[in-house]
Amino acid sequence: MKQYKQFPQKKFNPIFKKKKNLPKIKPGLDYNLKKIFSSIGIPETQPFKPDPFQIKALSIIENSDCLVTAPTGAGKTWIASEAIGRILKKGGKAWYASPLKALTNSKYIEFSDIFGPENVGILTGDRKEKPEAQIIVGTTEILRNQLYDAMSEGQDIDSNFVILDEAHYLGDIDRGVVWEEVMIYLPPRVPLLMLSATIGNARQIASWLTLIRKRQCIVVDEKKRPVPLFPLFFHPSGTIMPLLSGNKSSGQIYKKVKDFLNNKNNLSLSLPGRLPPFGDILKVLKKYNLLPAIFFLKSRADCDNALNMCEKNLNNDPDKKNHIIQIIENICLHVPHIRKHRQIRHLEQLAVGAHHSGQLPAWKLLIESLMNKGLLDAVFATSTVAAGVNFPARTIVFLNSDRYNGIEFKSLTPTEFHQMTGRAGRRGMDKIGFATAIPGKYMDIKKVSKLINAEPEDVTSQIKINFSMTLNLLLSHTSDQIEELLERSFAAYLLDNGKNSEGHEYLKNDFSRHYRFLIETGYVSQNGQLTEDGIWASQLRVDQPLLIAEGFRKGIFPEDDPNLMAAIIASFVNERETNDRLDKEIVPNKLQKCFKHVTKNLKPFQSLMFERGFGLHPFYIMPAFTMFLWAGEFHSWEKVVAISGMAEGDLAMLILRTADNLRHIIALKNVFPKAAEAALQAVEKILRDPVINLY
Known part of the structure; x- marks a missing residue:
């Protein structure tokens, strides 16, 4: 015992030693961000004026096929709705195909409001309403099946215009074959409008379509984001810094960030295997008006566990709380089970939620509704939320530079990264959006800095015989x-x-x-x-x-x-x-x-x-x-x-x-x-x- 007393216990405690590297987070702002942060806010409401690329696409579709590639939120749906309106005035029919049932349902509601519910039908695996309507909104698989039926019966498809939303799904390893089949089987007389995220080989795809359809396909390529994006670095001390130096297009890492990365004894936000203190991080983001935020995490479990770390983020706004409760009750009228959800408290009391594929469709719809109405401060999500689901935020936060593809973790591709950053900045609600990198075991800051300005990937064929x-x-x-x-x-x-x-x-x-x-x-x-x-x-x-x-x-x-x-x-x-x-x-x-x-x-x-x-x-x-x-x-x-x-x-x-x-x-x-x-x-x-x- 005497020998043991000669050595203080703290010298033998590895956890204690690691804790010394965990800083107390205090909000701080790098001086080079003051000008950028002064532009944060809601833009003035102005009468809608279509962008040149939107007008150009409408002009092209009158006589040719058109492939529109543009960043998320740039206004691709406006082109579709205007083109559909023209078809309706001529007494024609239009087919709008999307990859996801949730997206299909939202477009059905949107087009019903624009053109009248009597003129819009929906066809998915779950719903079949007004299949004879002038406008059909459905999943791409249903459109492909209709083309099968038309060919087998020796008939023509009953449509005068087809829109393929999220056309970059042509390169999806599991479902790309369906997009390719639609493009091959669709009669050349039917104009084809394709709406896509930015892709590297859009003109190659257009050349192929021109060749097989004997109808010119023209690319409209818009690279400008509707809301500018600024990349940030969250230092473990709580100080927010620019991720890149002055000219962000150069891809050069900001000197203070570089110094942090080169320091072998740098601070850490969390112990190994632990999540960072999200409550403290939210406090910093809230101080600098960077909320709402979407945090992209590695796993479903991390998304759920993150909520319990936000106890300090109390929702003290009674109007906001009542609005959240009202929306929850509206969904519970259809799905009473939601009332039992263990994360209801986090929505009402803390204004935070989790969104991932392990949750019920009704729960995910609830999170999306609350986020779209600006009622949540943060959503903790897996990367699946980036593709096809529309709930943007002022800030997106990265904790990893890789993602799980269903089989293994792989480095983020430029396309995946741009899908995520596409959620940063809400059109009409934000003057500027932010992508914030948090250092950690699974974050390669150098890799992320290169992805910011990386060119989009090419889409390749995924056709396979079955x-x-x-x-x-x-x-x-x-x-x-x-x-x-x-x-x-x-x-x-x-x-x-x-x-x-x-x-x-x-x-x-x-x-x-x-x-x-x-x-x-x-x-x-x-x-x-x-x-x-x-x-x-x-x-x-x-x-x-x-x-x-x-x-x-x-x-x-x-x-x-x-x-x-x-x-x-x-x-x-x-x-x-x-x-x-x-x-x-x-x-x-x-x-x-x-x-x-x-x-x-x-x-x-x-x-x-x-x-x-x-x-x-x-x-x-x-x-x-x-x-x-x-x-x-x-x-x-x-x-x-x-x-x-x-x-x-x-x-x-x-x-x-x-x-x-x-x-x-x-x-x-x-x-x-x-x-x-x-x-x-x-x-x-x-x-x-x-x-x-x-x-």
Whole structure:
């Protein structure tokens, strides 16, 4: 004991030593920011005057296709609405396609206000309202499916004008194929207006479209942001500095920031593995009028945990608090479950919220509504909020220079970075927007400084052959005609220009591989025509069309039980590796028997697919069990979430995708009436509070 007393305890405490490097945050402002910060505020209201690029695009679309690339919030939707108005005056019809259901719903409301609700319809997987209206707003997949139907019936699509919003989705690894198909299949007589974030090879895309559509496509490229962006650095002491030196276009890091980065003993905002003190950071941002802010964090858990660190950010404005409560109550009228949400208190008392894919659609809509109305000081979000969701802020805050892409963490690309910074600065509400970098373990300041002025990336083709595409094209084309169609793809164009004939042949070979398998399995005849089974299977425009079709051919689906139908289809929808270690005593015997019956009977077909080089879809009983419980109303939502082991948002997505697959089965009512009726009842059972359509 005497030996121990000779050494003070604090010398042995590593946590204590680290705490010495944690500063007390005090608001401070670098003197070089005073002029910039003096411009913070709300711009004077002025009569709307379209920008030159908007006028130019409207002029072009009268006689040509047009690809508009411009920063977020630059006013691309105005071009679309003006062009739609002109079509309506001529008695024509317009189709507005967007990548996200949430965005589609908001455009439906917006266009209904502009053109009258009687003139606007909506088509998504969840909604089908006024499909004969002069203006249709829908998801790009629905537009693609309408083009399939028109081609198979030998008809023309019932539209005189098509708008593809977020056209840079052409390069999306999962869904880009749908955008490319629309561009290839759309009749040249229909003018095409594409609205996109800034992309590097816009003129290359336009050249390809001009070639395949025999109709000139002209690019309108606007680089100017509607609200100027200024990059900042948040020093751990609480002092805000410029991130870049005087001429920010040079990309040179500000000297004081450079000195900080070069100091091996520099201060840190948090201990390793801990989040920074967001309450103190908000205090600094509030002092310098930099709120509201969006904080981009690494994970869902970080977004949720950040809220508890904002206890000092009390909402002391009674009017603001009452407005928040009123909006919450309005959403709770449709989705009562929201009242139980553990983060309600943070909204009402602290004016902060979290937004990520692990949350219910209704909750995310609530956060977006509050942010758009300027009622929240901060939202803590994952990077998914940057793409396609419209709730800007005065300031966006970066804590990492990488993002999770669903598989691994990768460095931010210029496109991803610009999508995030595009949320900084609200048109009509801000004179200037700010992008603030906070130093930390996952923040590479040098990399971020280069991204600020980085040129946008090129969009590449993501077209890939699948069985749904093959079946639908064979409805209206011969195999030779389809090969000619594939030669018109953006992939073929890029490869031809790159003088890589081997890559060009890959698409043809892959189509031939799918085509041969469909012949082998009886969905296509030897002469290249769809068989009866092939015709109805082509209507299954889902991820696993052949497996589901084979289930119908074998008569193994539970056509007399909507709960079981929902459960089995959920196992086709599920793409997550799932822990299937379930106590058999808690899984109803009829579900076990049904699941075993379906998977056992499909196993030979799956094995054949695998032998022929096609992917193997694993079946798990856990998602089926989860959906069975939910469809049968055996437990509360909270209990089903707990049993599933999934986040609320993930379970909601599984339910919504299952409902979408069931709708495709409903469409087969002339061939499989009992199954279609079971699917219809299943959709009604699973789409209820808190997983319902709010609009």
